[in-house]
Amino acid sequence: MNTDILSQAAAQARGLAIDAVHACSSGHLGLPLGCAEMGAVLWGGGGLRYHPEAPKWLNRDRFILSAGHGSMFLYGWLHMAGYDIPMENVKNFRQLGSHTPGHPESFETPGVEATTGPLGQGIGNAVGFALSGKRAAGKFNTADHTIFDHHVIALHGDGCLQEGVAKEAIAFAGHSHLDNLILIYDSNDVTLDAMAEVTQSEDAQGYFASQGWDVATIDGHDMTAFAKALEHAKNDDNGKPKVIIAKTTIAKGIPEVAGTAKGHGEGGAKFADEARKGLGLPEEHFYVSDEVREHFKEVAENHKHQFLSWQSDYEAWAQANPELAAELRAGVQGEIPSDLADRIPAFEEDYKDATRGAGGVVLQTVAKEVPQLISGSADLYGSTKNYIKDAGDFSGKDNPTGRNIWFGIREHAMCAICNGIAYDGIFRASGATFLVFADYCRASIRLAALSKLPVTYIFTHDSVGVGEDGPTHQPVETVSGLRVIPNLDVIRPADAEETAGAFAAAMLRTDGPTLLALTRQGVPQMNELSVSERRDGVRRGGYVARKEKGALTTILIGTGSELQYCLKAADELGDGVRVVSMPCLERFDRQDAAYREEVLPQACTKRIAIEAGVTGLWWKYVGTEGKVIGIDRFGLSAPGATVFKELGITAEAVVAAAK
Amino acid sequence: MNTDILSQAAAQARGLAIDAVHACSSGHLGLPLGCAEMGAVLWGGGGLRYHPEAPKWLNRDRFILSAGHGSMFLYGWLHMAGYDIPMENVKNFRQLGSHTPGHPESFETPGVEATTGPLGQGIGNAVGFALSGKRAAGKFNTADHTIFDHHVIALHGDGCLQEGVAKEAIAFAGHSHLDNLILIYDSNDVTLDAMAEVTQSEDAQGYFASQGWDVATIDGHDMTAFAKALEHAKNDDNGKPKVIIAKTTIAKGIPEVAGTAKGHGEGGAKFADEARKGLGLPEEHFYVSDEVREHFKEVAENHKHQFLSWQSDYEAWAQANPELAAELRAGVQGEIPSDLADRIPAFEEDYKDATRGAGGVVLQTVAKEVPQLISGSADLYGSTKNYIKDAGDFSGKDNPTGRNIWFGIREHAMCAICNGIAYDGIFRASGATFLVFADYCRASIRLAALSKLPVTYIFTHDSVGVGEDGPTHQPVETVSGLRVIPNLDVIRPADAEETAGAFAAAMLRTDGPTLLALTRQGVPQMNELSVSERRDGVRRGGYVARKEKGALTTILIGTGSELQYCLKAADELGDGVRVVSMPCLERFDRQDAAYREEVLPQACTKRIAIEAGVTGLWWKYVGTEGKVIGIDRFGLSAPGATVFKELGITAEAVVAAAK
Incomplete structure (x- = not known):
């Protein structure tokens, strides 16, 4: 490792960060400056x-910047490493249309693996990448060919580590033996507001050890020490994830703010000129020397050899293992049978189970048709019914190919880990819990919705x-609270066939997440509609479930378990409904x-919507002359049917509203 | 400690749980049976x-059942201890109208301190109670009188401890030296779905030690060992919170399910008859023996003496310290000056700061007028501007009277801790972070909304x-996502005076939480309205900010930073607006x-609402003939003004929509 040239690269990376933050008067200098030596080793020193x-590249190491506010760290090093991030983008850091947003966005910038910034998420994502990596290695490697043996490396600070989602994910990673995961803890003793000692006094070594992790502590500015620790962590396949606690000086390179909370944000930018001098940089801003460029060209050349060698190995593997190769390709390219909905067997007409039960049945077929699907639960398989039968339980050590993931009572980490699996893009992730815990x-x-996962x-x-x-566990606002998230589909199916349609719709969606809201209680089949009408209706989101017999006078709109009340009410209300x-x-x-006009003709203003939840979002569909029957309060502890009645969610209420 | 009679009480408490769960065929037997001996010590043995x-009673020990699903543990022991929970309520466990809901609700049942059930929350609440207790002792005790020296004791299981919110709260408690806090960890090696080893392998002792806690491990069925550990934990004021890891057998008393995941829920109820026999209980269901009743009468008598002795001490203290007593009374009774809004000085007409800045100014007055207010931030005081000047930083050890709480980057625990402070009811809690992190x-x-805190x-x-x-940090759906929560007031003030009104409204509300959504960017003062019009307008939620000059043709509705665009558009649109x-x-x-008709007359159907966020909830106010200008997508990384323009949130857009 040529530490001379890497030191120059580190100084220039610091310069890029200072110049970019100075140019837009915003952003965070602390991390790009404090971690510059580690950046040099990672991208320029074989790390x-x-x-x-x-x-x-499928077998690349994944690098996740969990401390996403330090985005200039990523952009600077990715630029120098030769990714398609022109200097123009670096110069336009945090500006409209540039591919260098304030926090990293996976869909904006090549080399950015995950959309991070909300603290703690990136650690959860990294655990998901590591799980995906373990599973990919377990599933696709053969005795003759190693297609996957990469590592997952995430950089985080004190902020990420204070977050509960990170602590859940760390516990899960230790328990799951994800020894392909390496956290780099940028331990600079500073948070945004103050010195970290104001808010934390954790014994980090003891903490990580208690979670089943290996811990090494180094000087984060000592490139040799870091490279050694990283190499050791990569080579030690002992069943334990690794953390490298790197003691660093935040904002190192700007003496006026280095080592203090002022160094965290953009505050140091005003000392830019002095700092640049101190770092030995020339007058020219956004400077990368020819020597450093040359070094990275050499590095890229080496990496290219590795890549090409892997590629020829991959091709040999694919030829020798056509079925495995087809499965991997299907995963990576997101191939799902387009007729998935038709492949799910129809339910009996007298099927009466809850939609969660129907979901559990549907899932078994879906799991066969979509072999890349994996299905986790936050300690609630018995209730959420989403266990894939005969598909085993994932463990990084004993069963990396298992398709069921026991996330523990860690709902937030479950979803952050699912995001990581989805970013990695080899498997389709799903997770389960009670709907009310969507809040967790x-x-x-x-972030899944934002990142189109x-x-x-x-x-x-x-x-x-x-x-x-009771009310602590009864969603009333939860469904509507989720519906407002852009790019999230929330599907609340009314019966077993709509449930089948919902699973198919979720699987066939490639540009965002889908949330299936399923009942605890049994619901009847809507047999007056054909199986395909119901399944296809879900795909379109809304459809005519019963057409009026005469002139249209009234529209009743229902979702999920309340649709049955609309149908019952319509029986009573007569022909125009x-x-x-x-x-x-x-x-x-x-x-x-x-199509929307066909389903909800504007001319019909007498409209009634019913849902066992808050009413606010329904006014868009019923209009000012319409009515909404819902629950604008918290629930009650009593048998479910009693609660429905007590809170007025009944066919009678629909009839009364329509009269 | 009479372990004979306590053992009988434990058996009968088990019987109550078995009978209650059997009667309603739902609920959780695992904890009430597994922790029966500890319950006996807590309520019947001086614990x-x-x-x-x-x-x-202000100086009672607070007991929080974080593992709220084990609610029959609470109801059984509170009933026996003599709280106003008639046996009829125990018999009607989980039924409509009974005060024994499925999970404990603080507002339903005497002796229930907190609404728990969603796992991990109770640990956060307990930390809030402990903070409140430390602060109360620091503030109100004098050299002559100790008004507060109680402890906070919370019972939790593996589930709570896997949750991130608990881990955040535990880190905060250790850091803050809350040595008046005692966790009892019901360590039964079982979670709902499976044996705990399936999802966890944490070294709990090492973990708690790393967080600055004292740890003791005992046999949870050994009453003497538990009583000793509890006494030791209570007496050791060493600056560290304490955890007693109690190894228990879940569902002990029903051999068919004891020690297994089947023992967690209601599964054991079918073995009720055999179990009751094994426990030495008579045929009579819901049985409490005369001897046990007699024992609890004696216990109550003892406690009454303690209470009366405290009460006379309290009265002497109140006489000697009338100002302190008045302040304590104001806190406990929630007394806030009814003219608070008027006591806040008016801002200059040319004040242009962001509403967060105005909020920081307002807060200083509010903090003087409401001395019980405490104000925390999740590592963002510099941005959220809610630091109470000259009021010190809270530390359980060095400064228990500090009014500013440095929560660290632990948003979830911050809010769970605020709930605990609010349950305790002596101080008014507030917490701050970026709005987008409301998701955390x-x-x-x-739970604050549900529990009317x-x-x-x-x-x-x-x-x-x-x-x-950028979009990871830009709320678009967040405000609407919060508005759907029943009993939560979300206030988004338009200028400095509306901000003053918003703070006053929040303080004067006693039956639920208020969320103030404040801008990062500067907003102009709406000087065409008087200060009191704006402040009082906020109290009513909506009001006419500019009356039409001629016949009403159009209504423009705006909130927060977008109101200015309505006013500008109205300038252009003319008299009927x-x-x-x-x-x-x-x-x-x-x-x-x-009043609502006065503000939004039904006759005027040409209505346009504008908000820099998702549009769904606005249709209720604009109707089918109206329009909503909003942002139904995620944001963009660019200077704020650029983003507003790029996404069409402008006066011009309002004008165009109205034409």
Whole structure:
């Protein structure tokens, strides 16, 4: 390792960060400056296996910047390493249209593996990448060919480590023996507001050890020490994830703020000129020397050889193992049978189980048709019914190919880990818990939606139908609270066939997550509609479940377990009544205007919506002359049917509203 | 300690749990059976200081059942201890109208300190109670009188401890030297789905030690060992919180399921008859023997003496320290000056700071007028501006009277801890972070709303006005996502005076939480309205900010930083235009129909709402003929003003929509 040239690169990376932050008067200098030596080792000293021309190389090391506010660390090093991030983008850090947003976004910038910034998430994502890596190695490597043996390396600071989601993920990683995971803990004793000692006094070594991790502590500015620790961590396949606690000086390079909370953000930028001098940089801003460029060209050349050698190995493997290769390709390219909905057997007409039960049945077929699907639960398989039968339980050590993931009572980490699996893109991730606990996961669900990740949430016990567990466990606002998240599809199917349609719709969606809200309680089959009408109706989000017999006078809109009340009410209300099933508002809104008008003709202003939840979002569909029957309060502890009645979610209420 | 009679009580408590769960065929037997001996020591063996006739005795020990699913543990022991929970309620466990809901609810049942059940929350609550206790002792005790020297004791299982919110709270408690806090860890090696070893392999002793806690491990069925450990934990004021790891057998008493995951829920109830025999219970269900009743009468008598002795001490203290006594009374009774809004000085007409800045100014006055207010931040005081000047930083050891709480980067625990402070009811809790991180706290905010806790959230950076930090940090759906939570007031003030009104409204609310959504960016003062019009307008949630000059043709509705665009547009649109400021939909909805009609006359159907966020909830106010200008997508990384323009949140857009 040529530490001379790497030191120059580190100084220039610091310069890029200072110049970029100075140019836009915002951003964070602390990490890019404090971690510059480690950046040099990672991208310029063989620390990471990568190939800038193939940022998605399957066997690359994954690097996740969990401390996403330090985004200039990533952009600077990725630029120097030869990724397609022109200097123009670095110069336009945090500006409209540039591919260098304030926090890293996986869909914006080559080489950026995950959308991070909300603290702690990146650690969860890294655990997901590591799980994916273990599973890929277990599934696709053969005695003759090693297709996957990469590592997952994440950089985080004190902030990430204070977050609960990180602590959940760390516990899971230790328990799951993810020894392909390496955290680099940028331990600079500073947080945004103050010195870290103001808010923390954790014994980090003791903590990580208690979670089943290996711990090494080094001087983060000592490139040799870091390179050695990293190499050791990579080579020690002892069943334990690794953390390298790197003691660093935040904002090192700007003496006026280095080592203090002022060094965290953009505060140091005003000392830019002095700092640049101190770092031995020339007058020219955004400077990278020819020597450093030359060095990275050599590095890239080496990496290219590794890549090409892997590629020829991969091709030999693919030829020798065509089925495995087809499965890997299907995973990476997101190939799902387009007729998936038709492949799921129809339910009996007298099937009466809850939609969670129907979901459990549907899942078994889906799992056969989509072999890349993996299905986890936060200690609730018995209730969420999403266990894939005969598919084994994942363990990094004993069973890396298992398709069921026992996440423990760690809902937030479950979703952050699912995001990591989805970013990696080899497997399809799904996770399950009670719907009310979506609140625990919301930050991760939001990031899945923002990052366009096709994660599936199988969340059950979707209303006051939860019953005896009471208001702490009864969603009333939860479904609507999720519907407002852009790019998240929330599907609340009404019966077993709509449930089948919902699973198919979720699987076939590739540009965002889908949340399935399933009942605890039994619901009847809507046999007056054919199986395919119901399944296809879900795909469109809303559809006519019963057409009026005469002139249209009234539209009743229902979702999920309340659709049955609309149908019952329509029986009583007579010929002019239409019933619309609306399992997914987002999908319905995406239909063209003609279809929406066909389902909800504007001319009919007498509209009644019913849902066992808050009413606010329904006014868009019923209009000012319409009515919404819902629950704008918390629930009650009593048997589910009693609660429905007590809170007025009944067919009678629909009839009364329509009269 | 009479272990004979306590053993009988333990057997009968087990019987109550078995009978209650059997009667309703739901609920959880594992904990009430596994922890029966500890329950006997707590309520019947001097473990807890309490007085059933005065459940809110200020110097009682607080007991929080974090593992709320084991609610029959609480109901059984509280019933036997003499709290006002008639046997009829125990018999009607989990039924409509009974005060024994499936999970404990603080507002339902005497002796229930906190609404728990969503796992991990109770540990956060307990930390809040402990903080409140430390602060109360620091503030109100004098050299002559000790008014507060109680302990906070919480019982939790593996589930709570796997949750991130618990881990955040535990780190905070260790750091803050809350040595008045004792966790009892019901370590039974079982979770709902499976043996705990399937999902966890944490070294609990090492973990707690790494967080600065004292750890003792005992046999949870050994009453003497537990009593000793508890006494030791209570007496050791060494600056460290304590955990007693109690190894127990889940569902002990029902041999068919004891020690297994089947023992967690109601599964054991079918073996009720055999189990009751094995426990030596008679045929009679819901049985408590005369001897046990007699024992608890004696216990209650003892406790009454303690209570009366404290009460006379309290009266002497109150006489000697009238000001302190008045302050304590004001805290406990929630007394806030009813004219608080008027006591806040008016801002200059040319004040232009962000509402977060105005909030920081307002807070200083509010803090003087409401001395019980304490104000925390999740490592963002510099940005959230809610530091109470000259009021010190809380530390359990060095400064228990400090009013500013450095929560660290632990948003979820911050809100769970605020709930604990609010349950304790002596101080008014508030917490601050960036609005987008409301997602991290949502489960705790929900519980505050459900439990009617007057917590204030000072959440800043409330829209894409966040700017350069980009979509990961820009709320678009966050405000609407919070508005759907029942009983939560979300106030988004438009200028400095509305901000003053918002703080006053939050403080004067006693039956639920208020969230203040404040801007990062500067906003102009709406000087065409008087100071009191704006402040009082916020109290009502919505009000006419500019009345039409001629016949009403159009209503423009704006909130927060977008109200200015309505006013600008109205300038251009002419005489028939009314502008409505709608800082709080929930408060507006609570106004009577006449007032709402006065503000938004039904006859005027041309209505346009604008908000820099998702549009879904606005259709209720604009109707089918109206329009909503909003942002139904994620944001962009660029300067805030650029993002507003790019996403069409402008006066021009309002004008165009109205034409």
